[in-house]
Amino acid sequence: MDLKLIKIWILSFFVALGFMHHSKTRMICHVIFILFLYSLIVLFGLGERLLFVTSVNLQKLLGNDKVVLKPWTPKWKEEFENEKSRLNKIISSKWKHIFHKELSPDGLVHIGSTSIEKIALAKPMHDVAIAITTKYLPVNLREDLEKAGYKYVGAALHSISCQDHWFFNITPKDQIDSKGHGFDLHVVLPPSHQWLRDTIHFSQYLTENQIDRERYGNLKSEIAKTDPTMASYVRKKQKLIHILFENSRQWTKNK
DSSP, X not given: OOHHHHHHHHHHHHHHHHHSTTOHHHHHXXXXXXXXXXXXXXXXXXXXHHHHHHHHHHHHHHOOOBOOXXXXXXXXXXXHHHHHHHHHHHHHHHHGGGBOTTTOTTSOEEESGGXXXXXXXXXXXXXXXXXXXXXXXXXHHHHHHHHTTOEEEEEOTTOTTOOEEEEEEEOOGGGHHHHOSEEEEEEEOGGGHHHHHHHHHHHHHHHHOHHHHHHHHHHHHHHHHHOOBHHHHHHHHHHHHHHHXXXXXXXXXXX
């Protein structure tokens, strides 16, 4: 059982005891309900099912499982700025009031490998994000993003509880030369704001730290040569990414 789930279960148990002490029958019913709810989560893997649905949707959208890596180019920054300007014209006036003032003061932020200047290799589809302050993803915001060409695929794979909603805007093949490969958009809710903050710092750290940037680029190259499937690519990066994130956190603290 996941440690986080155990903690939530224990907390819920004591909350139930505290709030229901005046009625023994109600207390027992409430505790039984909590036990039943979390048993369902454990037995049927509801969180994992959310991610499975995301994976299926993503596979249908991308059409294949092969990783394509390209050398870094200054053009990536231009592609991001152009998309930021385009999307802001569509959503900014209506939704800027819910953008997080620190993380998304003017809409899209550039994250992921294409935001790391001079990295040896990266998937040419840009990772971008918008941090919002609402508890849930507004339905109308989702509709506006879909009108702007972003297809909703579900919870991002790092976020079982759907605190990060994932949208993709994939450029048609005949327009890639002029517009780039497309955009992977994370709409990040408050519980995942720290993840986004760490991710932004990670990109900044690798941009400024040549040694770790080269370590990351070399690993990408090695994986792509030996097993260029997306699942393998993501899995084999995890150990080094964990180390680099820790280095990034220390670097951020010492700035």
